[in-house]
Amino acid sequence: xxxxxxxxxxxxxxxxxxxxxxxxxxxxxxxxxxxxxxxxxxxxxxxxxxxxxxxxxxxxxxxxxxxxxxxxxxxxxxxxxxxxxxxxxxxxxxxxxxxxxxxxxxxxxxxxxxxxxxxxxxxxxxxxxxxxxxxxxxxxxxxxxxxxxxxxxxxxxxxxxxxxxxxxxxxxxxxxxxxxxxxxxxxxxxxxxxxxxxxxxxxxxxxxxxxxxxxxxxxxxxxxxxxxxxxxxxxxxxxxxxxxxxxxxxxxxxxxxxxxxxxxxxxxxxxxxxxxxxxxxxxxxxxxxxxxxxxxxxxxxxxxxxxxxxxxxxxxxxxxxxxxxxxxxxxxxxxxxxxxxxxxxxxxxxxxxxxxxxxxxxxxxxxxxxxxxxxxxxxxxxxxxxxxxxxxxxxxxxxxxxxxxxxxxxxxxxxxxxxxxxxxxxxxxxxxxxxxxxxxxxxxxxxxxxxxxxxxxxxxxxxxxxxxxxxxxxxxxxxx
Amino acid sequence: xxxxxxxxxxxxxxxxxxxxxxxxxxxxxxxxxxxxxxxxxxxxxxxxxxxxxxxxxxxxxxxxxxxxxxxxxxxxxxxxxxxxxxxxxxxxxxxxxxxxxxxxxxxxxxxxxxxxxxxxxxxxxxxxxxxxxxxxxxxxxxxxxxxxxxxxxxxxxxxxxxxxxxxxxxxxxxxxxxxxxxxxxxxxxxxxxxxxxxxxxxxxxxxxxxxxxxxxxxxxxxxxxxxxxxxxxxxxxxxxxxxxxxxxxxxxxxxxxxxxxxxxxxxxxxxxxxxxxxxxxxxxxxxxxxxxxxxxxxxxxxxxxxxxxxxxxxxxxxxxxxxxxxxxxxxxxxxxxxxxxxxxxxxxxxxxxxxxxxxxxxxxxxxxxxxxxxxxxxxxxxxxxxxxxxxxxxxxxxxxxxxxxxxxxxxxxxxxxxxxxxxxxxxxxxxxxxxxxxxxxxxxxxxxxxxxxxxxxxxxxxxxxxxxxxxxxxxxxxxx
Numbered sequence: 028x029x030x031x032x033x034x035x036x037x038x039x040x041x042x043x044x045x046x047x048x049x050x051x052x053x054x055x056x057x058x059x060x061x062x063x064x065x066x067x068x069x070x071x072x073x074x075x076x077x078x079x080x081x082x083x084x085x086x087x088x089x090x091x092x093x094x095x096x097x098x099x100x101x102x103x104x105x106x107x108x109x110x111x112x113x114x115x116x117x118x119x120x121x122x123x124x125x126x127x128x129x130x131x132x133x134x135x136x137x138x139x140x141x142x143x144x145x146x147x148x149x150x151x152x153x154x155x156x157x158x159x160x161x162x163x164x165x166x167x168x169x170x171x172x173x174x175x176x177x178x179x180x181x182x183x184x185x186x187x188x189x190x191x192x193x194x195x196x197x198x199x200x201x202x203x204x205x206x207x208x209x210x211x212x213x214x215x216x217x218x219x220x221x222x223x224x225x226x227x228x229x230x231x232x233x234x235x236x237x238x239x240x241x242x243x244x245x246x247x248x249x250x251x252x253x254x255x256x257x258x259x260x261x262x263x264x265x266x267x268x269x270x271x272x273x274x275x276x277x278x279x280x281x282x283x284x285x286x287x288x289x290x291x292x293x294x295x296x297x298x299x300x301x302x303x304x305x306x307x308x309x310x311x312x313x314x315x316x317x318x319x320x321x322x323x324x325x326x327x328x329x330x331x332x333x334x335x336x337x338x339x340x341x342x343x344x345x346x347x348x349x350x351x352x353x354x355x356x357x358x359x360x361x362x363x364x365x366x367x368x369x370x371x372x373x374x375x376x377x378x379x380x381x382x383x384x385x386x387x388x389x390x391x392x393x394x395x396x397x398x399x400x401x402x403x404x405x406x407x408x409x410x411x412x413x414x415x416x417x418x419x420x421x422x423x424x425x426x427x428x429x430x431x432x433x434x435x436x437x438x439x440x441x442x443x444x445x446x447x448x449x450x451x452x453x454x455x456x457x458x459x460x461x462x463x464x465x466x467x468x469x470x471x472x473x474x475x476x477x478x479x480x481x482x483x484x485x486x487x488x489x490x491x492x493x494x495x496x497x498x499x500x501x502x503x504x505x506x507x
Numbered sequence: 508x509x510x511x512x513x514x515x516x517x518x519x520x521x522x523x524x525x526x527x528x529x530x531x532x533x534x535x536x537x538x539x540x541x542x543x544x545x546x547x548x549x550x551x552x553x554x555x556x557x558x559x560x561x562x563x564x565x566x567x568x569x570x571x572x573x574x575x576x577x578x579x580x581x582x583x584x585x586x587x588x589x590x591x592x593x594x595x596x597x598x599x600x601x602x603x604x605x606x607x608x609x610x611x612x613x614x615x616x617x618x619x620x621x622x623x624x625x626x627x628x629x630x631x632x633x634x635x636x637x638x639x640x641x642x643x644x645x646x647x648x649x650x651x652x653x654x655x656x657x658x659x660x661x662x663x664x665x666x667x668x669x670x671x672x673x674x675x676x677x678x679x680x681x682x683x684x685x686x687x688x689x690x691x692x693x694x695x696x697x698x699x700x701x702x703x704x705x706x707x708x709x710x711x712x713x714x715x716x717x718x719x720x721x722x723x724x725x726x727x728x729x730x731x732x733x734x735x736x737x738x739x740x741x742x743x744x745x746x747x748x749x750x751x752x753x754x755x756x757x758x759x760x761x762x763x764x765x766x767x768x769x770x771x772x773x774x775x776x777x778x779x780x781x782x783x784x785x786x787x788x789x790x791x792x793x794x795x796x797x798x799x800x801x802x803x804x805x806x807x808x809x810x811x812x813x814x815x816x817x818x819x820x821x822x823x824x825x826x827x828x829x830x831x832x833x834x835x836x837x838x839x840x841x842x843x844x845x846x847x848x849x850x851x852x853x854x855x856x857x858x859x860x861x862x863x864x865x866x867x868x869x870x871x872x873x874x875x876x877x878x879x880x881x882x883x884x885x886x887x888x889x890x891x892x893x894x895x896x897x898x899x900x901x902x903x904x905x906x907x908x909x910x911x912x913x914x915x916x917x918x919x920x921x922x923x924x925x926x927x928x929x930x931x932x933x934x935x936x937x938x939x940x941x942x943x944x945x946x947x948x949x950x951x952x953x954x955x956x957x958x959x960x961x962x963x964x965x966x967x968x969x970x971x972x973x974x975x976x977x978x979x980x981x982x983x984x985x986x987x
Binding site for chain 2: 032033034035036037038041042043044045046049050052053064065066067069070071072073074075076077078080081092095096097098100101102104105108120121124125128129131133140143144146147148149150151152153154155156161163165174175183186188189190191193194197201319322323325326327328374375376377407408409420421422423424425428431434435436437438439440441442452455456457458
């Protein structure tokens with residue numbers, strides 16, 4: 028059964044989380060949970076595996092391509108292979124084979140599963156849920172881009188009230204505050220306003236999606252870049268110019284790196300400026316919604332962060348109303364985003380349920396926090412390594428449990444070895460126990476133990492029954 | 508894009524966890540983490556997706572069959588389809604197709620990924636890790652049997668010391684204590700002792716695996732059943748009788764439902780009894796190890812639960828030494844199991860690292876705890892629903908955040924509605940907020956809020972700034 032040279036690395040785009048890294052992940056997740064809970068959101072989890080019928084057609088063509096699909100098994104695989112039909116080369120295209128050989132896939136985001144859950148169960152009318160789980164996308168892996176990554180979502184279903192938008196935005200801003208983020212921006216826009224601006228610029232319906240994608244890149248490729256891309260996508264120059272004028276004139280966007288040159292700042296001023304150029308009722312309604320939303324956000328902890336960003340488009344997903352994104356200074360891309368999606372639950376054909384949500388990406392938060400030294404000292408490992416010499420292993424086990432019963436995180440050196448070697452191990456990489464406890468014959472006979480702070484060298488002999496309290500003093504750097 | 512009649516159920520064997528159920532799962536997981544941490548174990552997580560080369564050949568033939576495999580994508584899929592070769596019916600067997608069409612699969616347990624991690628990284632010599640993650644097995648789903656389920660594992664790598672066996676067993680018993688389990692048994696046995704007993708009974712090497720499987724069923728099918736199965740597997744009647752005599756005579760097994768009829772009880776007595784029948788050095792060594800292990804366990808919180816179970820075999824996996832299992836009265840099957848596996852890390856061809864571990868199954872623990880009413884009251888939802896009338900939504904948002912800043916879990920009724928309807932919603936299934944806060948014009952003008960305990964009807968008007976404290980008194984059933 029020996030198989031030399033099996034790779035022991037995780038597959039491409041996958042990661043192992045060793046204890047120190049996992050401690051940082053768990054630290055962030057615990058804060059996210061606490062803050063979302065305080066904002067009245069309930070936890071939900073959905074399965075890793077979903078039917079492809081649930082997933083396909085929800086994420087655009089590129090999304091469908093990036094889905095992980097599970098190969099059919101046993102009889103189902105046999106049937107699929109037979110169904111592929113008379114042997115010929117025609118069916119041998121990935122598309123046809125994919126369709127025949129898989130009918131389940133891996134969760135691609137947390138929003139579509141939520142929509143399925145809302146369609147399936149009797150839930151509270153206003154279902155406020157948070158969900159923190161991994162998703163899988165077979166994207167080309169790159170720096171900071173993984174194929175398995177965690178999303179932390181909050182959503183509210185069942186209401187068209189803008190209070191729901193304000194609540195998800197405030198919850199996300201409060202998470203970021205709790206994690207120590209300060210100068211971030213909550214960029215807001217509205218899908219219908221984007222559509223109306225394009226209409227006002229004379230861009231026809233057929234070019235809308237293409238224009239959306241180009242505009243969405245403003246923060247990456249700049250004004251000139253967007254104009255080039257609009258031209259490349261076949262949008263007439265004067266329409267492109269008009270659209271860029273609307274977006275830039277409104278002074279709405281002040282995202283990092285794009286200087287503001289004209290007009291008064293602030294989202295209200297931007298909305299007032301753009302209103303003059305919008306005539307269609309849907310666009311005006313979108314403006315009114317954004318104005319109301321700004322008012323609600325200003326009453327919440329999200330207030331200082333709000334920024335109208337008329338170039339924000341949020342890809343081609345399922346959004347129907349207000350859209351949001353979190354931008355952090357000196358970081359390309361966003362920490363998360365969201366928006367209103369009133370039609371997604373209805374796509375399951377059971378009931379129409381409006382919804383709004385916000386998703387933040389755990390990996391990006393971790394990268395920024397790490398780079399900027401935002402983590403507190405996190406203690407993961409044992410607080411104490413129990414070292415022993417000349418006593419029976421049974422006694423060692425018994426003492427270890429006496430110490431654990433006093434609440435200490437205790438590791439036992441598992442083998443007979445010289446004391447120096449054991450103490451050295453306490454300080455080894457990946458162990459780093461701040462304290463050692465030494466149990467020898469004399470200590471045992473007296474019902475005592477020697478506690479040693481490995482950093483300060485401070486040491487003391489105490490009754491085993493009192494070791495918990497003494498250890499805590501030493502851990503805090505005190506003298507005993 | 509409307510697709511009527513997409514199923515909104517999760518796929519077969521998969522589950523959605525709605526908030527109340529998830530609260531129970533998270534309650535158990537939090538306790539498992541705390542106890543494992545106190546026993547000096549560090550957290551580890553490995554990716555959902557592993558290379559099939561990592562997984563195949565580790566779980567026996569049945570395991571290989573139950574692996575979830577991921578269909579190759581794009582070019583790799585094309586290549587795979589081309590590789591399948593000239594169209595013919597010969598390759599159209601699930602086995603060949605599987606091998607050609609997939610090279611990644613889903614995590615099947617937590618032990619093989621740990622072995623890969625230990626082979627891959629520079630870790631502490633004695634790596635004590637816990638891991639709580641889902642695994643996937645394409646088994647036939649049934650009552651209490653799912654295709655995605657969580658395991659909670661503790662393992663120690665890098666030592667052959669029996670202290671490691673004692674530590675993992677004690678940690679698991681302490682988890683069960685902390686969850687409220689009492690009358691469970693920690694069944695122990697040894698792979699080498701089983702082999703030696705078979706040898707002593709005259710069962711030849713070729714029948715060993717078959718005999719192991721039959722014996723492992725003693726608690727399910729009883730003495731007679733095992734004898735029948737041994738016969739069916741071609742083991743001569745006198746060898747079968749001799750084996751059963753060894754197992755039963757040793758008086759070792761007292762698992763629930765199998766009465767003890769002879770001899771003194773207790774694992775030491777059982778070991779002494781069986782020692783008389785074992786002559787080969789490996790078997791004697793196994794007995795010595797079990798005797799030492801019993802001594803160590805008796806010095807730990809696992810002590811009262813230890814039971815020698817000579818019929819325990821733990822399937823056909825990777826075990827090489829002592830093996831363990833947790834049995835609970837009136838529950839078929841086990842809550843978890845484990846053992847020593849000194850050859851698994853070496854299978855990756857990099858280094859030999861001995862290891863021992865114990866895995867408990869979250870789903871079975873939850874089923875038992877639910878059936879036996881072992882859960883405390885868990886509060887998941889908002890503590891307070893903020894109801895409002897005649898005030899601007901901005902004011903509502905501002906007050907909600909003032910209450911949250913005081914630490915309360917607050918949901919806001921998101922729409923304008925009659926107060927009665929709002930209060931009714933606070934008590935709706937899935938919401939069940941114990942408190943309502945009422946914000947009307949008069950309250951707002953006075954900077955106050957009305958708090959109402961929905962169970963007792965107790966209500967009071969307090970300054971918004973003091974609402975946190977007052978709410979906490981009401982939540983505890985007190986008067987304000």
